[in-house]
Amino acid sequence: MAHKKAGGSSRNGRDSAGRRLGVKK
Structure with a gap:
């Protein structure tokens, strides 16, 4: 999932x- x-x-x-990764990262 992460990769x-x-x-x-x-x-x-x-x-x-x-957008999802930007908020989590």
Whole structure:
């Protein structure tokens, strides 16, 4: 889950996953 969120958020989810990771990170 962590590697998928971090990789997907930085790779192709900066808008959707990026927001979730940005708040948590």
